[in-house]
Amino acid sequence: MRSPQIQHELWKRCISRHYPLGSAGSVHPLPAILPAMPATPDTLFAYLDRLGIRHSSVSHPPLFTVDESQSLRGQIAGGHNKNLFLKDRFGALYLVVLLEDARINLKTLPEIIGSGRISFGSADLLREVLGVEPGSVTPFALINDTDRRVTPVLDATMMQHDILNYHPLVNTMTTSIARDDLLRFIQSTGHTPLIRPVSDRPAD
Numbered sequence: 001m002r003s004p005q006i007q008h009e010l011w012k013r014c015i016s017r018h019y020p021l022g023s024a025g026s027v028h029p030l031p032a033i034l035p036a037m038p039a040t041p042d043t044l045f046a047y048l049d050r051l052g053i054r055h056s057s058v059s060h061p062p063l064f065t066v067d068e069s070q071s072l073r074g075q076i077a078g079g080h081n082k083n084l085f086l087k088d089r090f091g092a093l094y095l096v097v098l099l100e101d102a103r104i105n106l107k108t109l110p111e112i113i114g115s116g117r118i119s120f121g122s123a124d125l126l127r128e129v130l131g132v133e134p135g136s137v138t139p140f141a142l143i144n145d146t147d148r149r150v151t152p153v154l155d156a157t158m159m160q161h162d163i164l165n166y167h168p169l170v171n172t173m174t175t176s177i178a179r180d181d182l183l184r185f186i187q188s189t190g191h192t193p194l195i196r197p198v199s200d201r202p203a204d
Helices: 004-018 041-050 066-072 109-113 123-130 139-144 179-188
Strands: 055-059 079-088 093-099 118-120 150-155 163-166 173-178 194-196
Touching: 041 055, 041 139, 079 123, 093 109, 093 123, 093 139, 109 194, 123 139, 139 150, 139 179, 163 179, 173 179
Parallel strands: 079 163, 093 150, 150 194
Antiparallel strands: 055 173, 079 093, 079 118, 163 173
16 A cells, blocks of 8 residues: 555656646646536536546435435445635635545644645635535535635545545535546646645555
């Protein structure tokens, strides 16, 4: 099993290979027309279809916590995740995505991602920037961040899973997507993901 640090370096190479750097060091996003904000699950799915990204979804009662989400284990394969909407002392916004049972230390996180002191973003700021409600936070919500205010941070341990699962903007569904396609989606919205070893949970 590769360590998260080694996995992180491999994914850096993968992103560089598929998304060449521009003159300023930025990654060119895939050309795609983003839907009007806020997107709905249907417009998200249509957007994924236009990108040629395969996805499958399961409907279920509203899920607000990791404990509630674990009732789906065995029904949906792949890595199940949690998402933290964070803000640093300078106002920079981050969406940290990691496995549902991973542990994270917010005191040491700034050193890993190069931010100021971190705290949780408010529900109002979440709605304003990502267009979703608390309990429905997901990397798919980057489709709504047309100003690219949020930096997505993907945990290196999570990225060892071939299939990943997230809410498609609402917490009454779970959508499965391949790891490589998650990167394609994020890049297509104009965001450059950071893949960092932010958790202390080893992959199974």
